[in-house]
Amino acid sequence: MGPTVDQRLIDIATSAVYSELVQLRRAIHRYPELAGDEGETAALVAGRLRGAGLDVRTGVGGHGVVAVLHGTEPGPVIAYRADMDAVRDDELFDSDIRSRVAGAAHLCGHDIHTAIAVGVAETLGTLRDRLQGSIAFLFQPAEETLTGARAMIADGVLDDMPPAEIYAIHCGPTPVGNICVSPGVGQPGQDGFHVDITGPDAVARAHEIRAAVLELATLPPIHELDQDVLTAITEPGGPFARFVVAWSWIESTPDDGARVSAMFRAWPEERYPELRQHSVDIVTKVCGADMAERVAFWGEPFPAMVCDANLSEQAGEYFGSVLGQENITVLHGFYPYNGDDFALFLDRIPGAMFYLGVSNESTGQLGLPHAPQFSADESAIGIGTRAVAGWLSARLSALKAFPAGGRGS
Numbered sequence: 001m002g003p004t005v006d007q008r009l010i011d012i013a014t015s016a017v018y019s020e021l022v023q024l025r026r027a028i029h030r031y032p033e034l035a036g037d038e039g040e041t042a043a044l045v046a047g048r049l050r051g052a053g054l055d056v057r058t059g060v061g062g063h064g065v066v067a068v069l070h071g072t073e074p075g076p077v078i079a080y081r082a083d084m085d086a087v088r089d090d091e092l093f094d095s096d097i098r099s100r101v102a103g104a105a106h107l108c109g110h111d112i113h114t115a116i117a118v119g120v121a122e123t124l125g126t127l128r129d130r131l132q133g134s135i136a137f138l139f140q141p142a143e144e145t146l147t148g149a150r151a152m153i154a155d156g157v158l159d160d161m162p163p164a165e166i167y168a169i170h171c172g173p174t175p176v177g178n179i180c181v182s183p184g185v186g187q188p189g190q191d192g193f194h195v196d197i198t199g200p201d202a203v204a205r206a207h208e209i210r211a212a213v214l215e216l217a218t219l220p221p222i223h224e225l226d227q228d229v230l231t232a233i234t235e236p237g238g239p240f241a242r243f244v245v246a247w248s249w250i251e252s253t254p255d256d257g258a259r260v261s262a263m264f265r266a267w268p269e270e271r272y273p274e275l276r277q278h279s280v281d282i283v284t285k286v287c288g289a290d291m292a293e294r295v296a297f298w299g300e301p302f303p304a305m306v307c308d309a310n311l312s313e314q315a316g317e318y319f320g321s322v323l324g325q326e327n328i329t330v331l332h333g334f335y336p337y338n339g340d341d342f343a344l345f346l347d348r349i350p351g352a353m354f355y356l357g358v359s360n361e362s363t364g365q366l367g368l369p370h371a372p373q374f375s376a377d378e379s380a381i382g383i384g385t386r387a388v389a390g391w392l393s394a395r396l397s398a399l400k401a402f403p404a405g406g407r408g409s
């Protein structure tokens with residue numbers, strides 16, 4: 001690996017901007033904006049990044065912001081993505097920064113992700129004379145609707161300065177100070193279908209289909225992330241190394257018929273074609289062969305997020321050198337939670353998502369994304385900024401030294 005920006009310099013630069021990052025995060029947290037409506041958040045972000053001397057472009061794929069930091073020395077390009085939108089729900093955790101907007105709250109920690117990305121840009125901005133190459137910061141809108149990444153890619157964010165690698169973090173429920181990496185695994189994609197049944201026994205047949213679809217599951221849907229689940233996903237070959245989770249529901253249709261819908265999350269994603277075949281077989285068995293073509297699948301299964309095995313492992317070691325190896329958790333499976341459209345970036349560019357612990361038992365904060373009581377320990381902002389800034393600068397140096405893959409050590 002080539003010369004890198006010293007982690008101690010990064011830590012010092014991060015402490016200098018830390019309290020302003022917390023203020024930024026609080027401003028975004030108090031006035032959360034839903035997918036497609038991130039105008040104020042984007043303006044705040046763009047203002048900060050212009051102030052830090054980055055090249056800033058707004059209105060990318062909606063309210064997306066792209067900001068490029070050029071190191072003084074030429075070199076490779078890598079990308080870092082943060083999502084900005086809030087969850088359509090109310091916040092239960094009581095604090096003086098609680099959401100002022102009814103029906104919108106940062107229950108997925110995207111305010112933390114945004115603050116950290118600004119922090120990394122500001123931290124490395126002050127050290128650009130030691131940076132070899134460029135970092136494109138992608139502030140993405142509309143993650144919750146799984147549409148923002150697609151829109152930014154369609155708007156050319158990966159074409160103008162094609163990045164060699166791309167990274168992101170997401171808040172997770174482990175204790176603050178911990179980071180999880182997931183070599184070769186990540187959040188499952190999803191797929192689904194509906195089929196409309198007509199005729200006198202439509203409802204009974206719909207129930208029969210629903211029951212058979214639910215039988216395809218190897219795991220029940222998880223509503224609470226308890227210690228058993230957290231332990232299971234850290235076990236190689238555990239129950240989450242291969243799974244199918246299925247949901248199915250029935251609605252009545254105007255002609256006294258019934259619509260059966262189903263959704264699957266599975267790992268690995270090669271199981272989706274198999275699940276489509278099983279679904280058609282079930283409908284055929286219950287309703288006859290002529291119903292097979294009436295099974296309406298989603299256009300394409302939403303892709304799984306597959307974190308690069310090698311880069312995730314290396315990142316885990318790097319983060320261990322910053323935070324202590326005992327604070328790094330390696331995941332060997334992933335719980336069937338909401339997907340993340342960072343998957344669409346990882347479909348095109350090698351890289352990884354990391355999971356930043358934000359829970360703190362002593363303050364009663366539980367960082368379980370999308371739970372109404374979600375709350376993040378703000379010190380995670382400084383920890384995430386230091387770790388990510390160090391990792392990105394290390395990757396630029398490695399890619400410069402070994403352009404073909406940059407995986408030398």
Ligand SMILES: [Zn+2]
Nearest residue numbers: 108110170369
């Ligand atoms: Zn999220």
